[in-house]
Amino acid sequence: MPRPAYRSRSLRRVMVKTPGSRTVIHYEKRALGAPRCPITGLVIGGMNGKIYRTGVKIRAPSRPYGGVYSHKVIARAIRLAVRGQ
Helix, strand or coil, X not given: CCCHHHCCCCEEEEEEECCCXXXXXXXXXXXXXXXXCCCCCCECCCCCCCCCCCCHHHHXXXXXXXXXXXXXXXXXXXXXXXXXX
């Protein structure tokens, strides 16, 4: 039976063949998908989805709400703000 920390299904199970020709299970974190806009559901452009351990400031583009909303939402918000609504 695995340790209690490894019983969670949030960890991915990978079968690994050892040099002694035994097959053992390694537990890995699941890969995250690309970040998406919460309003439109589009993949956020300019964000590197493969870098998991760095901060958002390093990954995100340097524009207002960069890394949070998609470019379409930001463009629409700017247009509405300029029009005065």
